[in-house]
Amino acid sequence: MTADSHALATVEHSPVAGLAHDQRGGISNPVLGMLLFITSEVMFFAGLFAAYFNARASNAPWPPTEFEHTLEPIGLILVATIILVSSSFTCQWAVNAIKRNDRKMFIRNISVTLVLGVVFLLLQGYDYTVLYGEGLTMTAGPFGTTYFTLTGFHGAHVFGGVIMLAVVVYRGMAGQFSDRHHDLVEAVSLYWHFVDVVWIVLYSVLYWL
């Protein structure tokens, strides 16, 4: 007696895509893949943070005297933080909307998320110019190097997220998502929340600690 190969049973596009919705239930393949990818990105930032804490422990005073008041937590960077955190909320509302097939709210919220992400990047870029003006650059000792490496790679990840959000907005406006088909939206939202959490940690460590 041979078992029927379920692999060929439910087919909509190709035999492999059908497996994305495993009959066993649970999360879909793209969402699981994104969670694993996020895990690997967490480890990447872990390496950078290890370097940061090591540099901090080996170099006193920290911040160096010439940069004692350069990284002020209350200011432009706080505005940027609030914007990024808000964008996580709008992102999640978008996911909830498409899950109940409310396409209009989905498009609206995901577009707002995209815009907020872009605004964050612009604010960060402007903040960099302010810091440069105060002498904090990549070459300014371990303090400068670690600051720009950590925030720079975070910004790169935000940029990647913005690209992904743009794709979601585009495909959403083309009507490609529904309550039954929205793996990409879920995956991108998970990535966006990850980017947000990394920023909260960065902001707390670099500015407050």
Next chain:
Amino acid sequence: MSTSPRQRPSLDVVLAGAAVVGLVVIVVAVLLSQAGKTLYPPAAATDSAIEIRKLYDIVFAFAVAIFLLVEGLIVWSVIRYRRKPTDTELPVQTHGHNLLEVTWTVIPTIIVIILFVFSFNTLNVVDAVSPTPDVKIRAVAAQFQWTFEYLDSSGQKLFTQTVSTKDNGGGMAVPVGRKIQVELHSNDVIHAFYVPRFLFKRDVVPGMTNRFDFTVNADEAGQTFRGQCAELCGTGHRIMLLDVVAMTQADYDAWVEQMIAQANATPAPQPSGEPSVTLELTAKIAEFDKHELEAPADKPFAITLDNQDVPAIEHDVDIHDADGNVVFDEPHTVGGTSQTYLYGPLPAGTYTFICSVHPFPAMTGTLTVK
């Protein structure tokens, strides 16, 4: 599996047994022979080395035992359990055995814990650093030479031994039977201070000061222990040699006095007079461009050294006589500069010109004076 009555062991069993015995015999024979000596480190020259050697011997004993056991089982199985034409039925399909699993987990765990305890005890002896050593030396590693600064008890420099190997009249001299403390300092990249007869090495890391103690065994007086840098440091890594020269206390004291005197002495008057001839020599990537030079006898002569290496690499051109004695000891030339060395008149004969900073392998040659 065979169901015939057991009268004598089958051929397979005999062969398998013979192979296992053969394995044991070969291993034991190698260990007991001359060749077997090469499986051990060289004779330990210091107190720490003796402790490390004892630890090595313990690990070695376990290693041989485990190898014979496991390899013996493999050899046995491979010969005893070959499939024969009579094997048509499947063998017994054993999936596992919990007691065996526990046994071969617990026993190795006990063995490694034993080895760890031995290691930990030895480590505490080897890594102990005394606040009051008898001799303090700062070994300075740079691309690509060693220099040794001898310090007094408060850390002040008494003199510098710039020549790192014995063949060129240098080396890190130490008295036997006394506690020596070496402090490691790097001028540039990571190096490593390694002396095989000490069974020991320690990295020289810029930005860090590593220290270690050792006492050379009393019966090693008069011996020279070769060493070299053991952490890749660039294109001259292979020539970063050093020697540790063990002396009796008396010889060492005399040597120290002499070195201090030299360090404090007013420099000998430079040979004066016009050089009869000025020879040209170029040093690049720790090599001279010429290995044969000629100079006239009984007249002063000069050698202009063009050091084409980077500033951190220094060279000089010393002259040794045929017996290896240093005839002229010249100051170093910094990389990127030229210096003209004026030598006094030499009687006719064959001499060696050599860079005392990089004596091996290529910074030397023959100076024929006639």
Next chain:
Amino acid sequence: MATHALTPAVTAGYRGGLYEWLTTTDHKRIGILYVINSFAFFFIAGLMALAVRAELAQPGLQLLTDEHLYNQLFTMHATLMIFLFIIPMLAGLGNFAVPLQIGAPDMAFPRINALSFWMLPLAGVLLLAGFVTGGAAAAGWTSYPPLTEDRPLASTGSGQDLWIVGVVLIGTSSILGAINFLVTIFKMRAPGMTLFRMPIMVWTMLVTSVLVMLATPVITSALIMLFIDRNLGGNFFDPATGGNAVLYQNVFWFYSHPAVYVMVLPAMGIISEVLPVFSRKPLFGYKAFVFATAGIGALGFSVWAHHMFTTGAVFLPFFALITFMISVPTGVKMFNWVATLWGGQLTFSTPLIFAIGFLTMFLIGGINGAFSAAVPVDFALHDTYWVVAHLHYVLFGGSVFGVFAGVYYWFPKMTGRLLDEGLGKIHFVLMFVGFNLTFFPMHMLGLAGMPRRIADYASSAGWNDWNLAATIGGFMIGASFVPFLWNVFVSLRNGKVAGDDPWEGNTLEWATSSPPPPYNFDHLPEIRSERPVFDLRHGREAGGSH
């Protein structure tokens, strides 16, 4: 009841020319591409090793009068072997085998699978480009700063930067591959294949993928920080500007130690497939294998500083203890493999012969590693040829012999043809003898005091004879490839047709044609144990309870 002999509409043999191969997303073809690409880099890196050995055969600089070239050769030898041979080779064999062994039609993300592969030849070109742009990376595959900082007498030049970019690219390819494997294994197993019925090969690919996913990003961070130091005026690792040289070593080895398990666990998986099939017995202690593999993976994250024992910057007792402990699960595996052979009926086909070679070589490699775990002994042995002996016994004697066991084992499934047994045995003998002649003397050389990474040595040091022996052995290893390559070419054309199941295998790949159709299976046998095809062939009673 016999296995159905399948007659799929697509005939055996790969249809489609170059375009099909270049654009394929079929895991079987991608796996074969990985294998071919990996062998190509094995060859290139092997030639570099032979150049090194030719230089070291005798004292004096004979062939490579430029020590800088020597440093490039051993740096690129190691880099290519690690990142473009062994890791992708095992990923490729896993790519071919895993979906088949779990009864899936392909990997979870076939296009990302193809992307992962094609990043590799590109990265290889970048790495090798250093040779023509003024010098490849020459600071060892470990690339320690400050030697790799951008300053005179250190590694100025684009070779080191190309190296960084190439390795980061390969790391990205690995991470994507790992995600692919994990989603495939967790989500696409055929009905009845519970986790504890998966072949051990799949388990080792699972744990390896977890290691890759968690560890590889860390070396990416280390190399990016090094790049920033070299090119953007960064201050991470150069003490002259407030950085910390040992920090790099910690971040680097945090990846590079788990990486050695990435380089060996799948090979152990292959051994765990081959030994049962050719002993006609199940793998002894299946569950123990699973736990030992997971244990090695977990412990493997805690031992990285044993590569740094001589820096003076490590908490020695902790790392020594865990390093000793990691030999316990490894030993458990060794004993279980031997117990699989014990009481079996061994057929000495080439896959089994390589597997047995693996057992002996890996045993030696594991034992000589224990010496280094004893920290004071490591003070004598670190950075000497002892370590070169150890790493080659585990990575060559272990992983490479495991790779060949897998290649001989799965070649019939990949191509539909059997490799010639006679040539396989000649290959093994030449490689086995050559390997031991090359690397066993390195134990003696390390003990006698010969450091690593030196282009030349003094004749007075007494190392001449062992170096000459090692060089002769090295060329023997090179020669052993001739019968292997000849075998492959001849068998592809005229080899005996393999049929579905030439070895009387245990696992699902033997339940379909050789090569399998694009969608892998027309029918899947019932899966009630870790040996579904064995059960099909012998009926469940003979298989024992499960």
